[in-house]
Amino acid sequence: MKDKSIIIIGAGFGGLSAGIYAQMNGYNTRIFEMHNLPGGLCTAWKRKGYTIDGCIHWLVGSSPLSGMHRYWEEVGIAQGREFVYFDEYMRHEGVDGRTLTLYSNVDKLERHLLEFSPQDAEAVRELISGIRLCMNFDPPSASAPPLSRFLKGMTLGLLFALRYRSIQKFLKTTTADFVLKFKDPTIREALREMWVPEFSMLFMLFTFAWLHKKNAGYPIGGSLPMSQAMAKRYLDLGGTIDYRSRVEKIIVEGGRVVGVRLADGSEYRAARVVSAADGYATIFSMLDGKYADAKTREPYEKWPTFPSILMVGLGIKRTFDDEPKTVFGISYPLSQPVEIADAVQKRLWVHIYNQDPTLAPAGKTSVEVILPSSYEYWKELAKDQSAYKGKKDQVARIIVELLEQRFPGISSQVEMVDVATPLTFERYTGNWKGNFEGWLITPANASTLMRPMSQTLPGLQNFYMCGQWVQPGGGLPSGVMSGERLVKSLCKQDGRRFHTTIA
Ligand SMILES: Cc1cc2nc3c(=O)[nH]c(=O)nc-3n(C[C@H](O)[C@H](O)[C@H](O)COP(=O)(O)OP(=O)(O)OC[C@H]3O[C@@H](n4cnc5c(N)ncnc54)[C@H](O)[C@@H]3O)c2cc1C
Structure with missing residues (x-):
């Protein structure tokens, strides 16, 4: 043409x-x-001096050693950007008082899982060997010499052919099914929560592989x-x-x-x-x-599709130096189940942005709570704007009360609460049912x-x-x-x- x-x-x-x-x-x-x-x-959007980041937790391809890094250089994102890497993907605080940490380093993760639940040694080994397999699959770096790129490409092709059956097995297993291999209920729950349960297990393995290789960093500035x-x-x-x-x-x-x-x-x-x-x-x-x-x-x-979400951004007048810096945050059990909008929640997942000082004024911190929430529920509610607004205010109040259970005294330090519903995502991006990541x-x-x-x-x-x-x-x-x-x-x-x- x-x-x-x-x-x-x-x-x-x-x-x-x-x-x-x-x-x-x-x-x-x-x-x-x-x-x-x-x-x-x-x-991202600003409220009362705090930045509520609507997206990035990790950018796959952040490592200059990765073959995917060239995309970020070509589209102008990599240049001059500082990526930070965390030891922990997330912490899952169990109902029994034990804390399971999903470490980024695969050796540390293996040791921790085996100590946490020796009875699950076989399932841990299957998980870890799957992660190690995925660690090999990264296209050759664009900056590598042509011969080494060619050889890396050949090696990957060969490995793929040799391990095709294992790859297919993980691809065809959902996370929900895979976690049933674990006997320990906290591990089961944590792995289910870390990833959408219907998602193919292969992607959880890749997640850990990228984390281990420091190839899924958080970009300072968000x-x-x-x-x-x-x-x-x-x-x-x-x-x-x-x-x-x-x-x-x-x-x-x-x-x-x-x-x-x-x-x-x-x-x-x-x-x-x-x-x-x-x-x-x-x-x-x-x-x-x-x-x-x-x-x-x-x-x-x-x-x-990925579930529609309710995203509550909070501005807190304190630092969280005593809390870990993580990719996805801390999940903790509530003292009793609580109805939040359309669903009853037994735990709360909170992401403290203590890794990025640019998101809040000095001495203060941006915090986010994300929950799955039905688009249809909010759509129906929005027929009456005062009911919609009232429900958002109620969600904000409940979330602050529930944070108080894990962070005593926090309610007096809350300076800002902002609630985004699936309708907010729909209004600003046009995505079907306010969806945030497609299929x-x-x-x-x-x-x-x-x-x-x-x-x-x-x-x-x-x-x-x-x-x-x-x-x-x-x-x-x-x-x-x-x-x-x-x-x-x-x-x-x-x-x-x-x-x-x-x-
Ligand atoms: C809370 C959250 C966390 C996430 N975390 C991560 C993460 O850590 N890492 C990661 O890689 N991804 C993450 N994602 C997913 C990622 O943001 C999306 O998958 C990606 O941005 C989708 O890009 P897109 O261009 O396909 O679609 P969109 O970003 O939806 O872009 C579509 C564009 O089209 C515009 N548009 C729509 N309709 C019209 C129209 N009629 N006329 C003109 N313009 C129109 C919209 O305004 C929008 O700008 C996250 C998303 C969310 C919400």
Whole structure:
């Protein structure tokens, strides 16, 4: 195709990366973003001097030794960013008073699990050998000499062939099923809680493998500075972002996409349109469901997604030097089950951002509590705005009371409480049911790892998708990889050699 113009819907990681790789390869792109900020779900907001970080706990590929690191260099995130690594993924305080620590270092984790529950030696060994297996699977670093990259690629291919059955076994087992191998109820509960129970076990193993190799660091400054860095990289490459520009319809003429119509009625045309916005809204609203055959509908009808969440951000007038710095926080049992919005909770998971002083004024700390919560519950409640607001206030009060159980005196140190519901995520990012990471990878859709989801729709020309809705497992790396995958395929269609640059 001679015309190199591309319209991209959405400036999240998927849209920005598609724009960045397209600009690198000679396309002229323009992004329409409905919000007034870049980053989509990778964002943060300020309340009373505290930053509530809406996303990042860990960035896979943070290590310069990892083959995935080059993505972050190409899209301008790695440069000048400080990543920190924690000894602990999370602490799980059991009802029996014992604390299970999920260490990042695999040897330490193995020792701790064996001491914690000697009767589970066999299950511990299976878990640890799975993690060690996954530790081998990292693409060769882009900065390595060509010969060593070639050899590493060959070794990985061979290892994959040799260990295919083990990999398949973990891929086809859910976390919920795997934890049943453990007899100790605290280990079972902790591992279930650490990861979505329906998720394929392989991803828990990869999580620990990345943690061990210090390849999943936390970026000081959090989410929004990363998104801003990526937007800058895109603009520096010559791209354009129109903020506060919500795309309402994708314009189709004779089976070809020719442009988009914004909510204000204005129309813009280009040779190609890429939607990096929510998949459901793209297919069923912007395109009126006209290009959704059975295969396209299947995920939206059958595949489980990450659960919708209730996110409570708190600003606390104290430091937490005596608490561990962790990737995901501390989970502790409540003195009795408590109803919080639509669900009864027996424990609370709290993430203390004591690793990042940039998120709170000196001597103070940002803290977050995240709970699964039903989108439908909040949607129903929001029919009456005062009931919706009242429930949010009640959630804020309950959370502070429950934090008091674990951190006595904290209620007098709370300076700010902010409650984000699934509707908040929906309003600011357009994601289906306020979803925060797209599709789970389960045994049922595990084949997408080998055969990625399609980035086009049947019967529709010049239209493409990228982002978390076409890359199961979601997350920031998926967004960027899906953008790169798409631009590679456009280059192939146009007979161009795909290339990348690092600023
Ligand atoms: C609490 C939380 C913790 C997370 N933790 C991590 C983590 O530690 N590590 C990690 O890798 N990932 C994490 N994630 C997941 C990660 O943030 C997402 O998977 C990723 O950001 C998705 O990127 P995306 O570009 O596909 O989609 P989005 O970020 O949703 O981007 C879509 C963009 O499209 C825009 N848009 C939507 N509709 C329209 C429209 N009609 N017109 C114009 N623009 C539109 C939206 O405003 C948005 O900017 C977390 C997410 C959350 C919420």
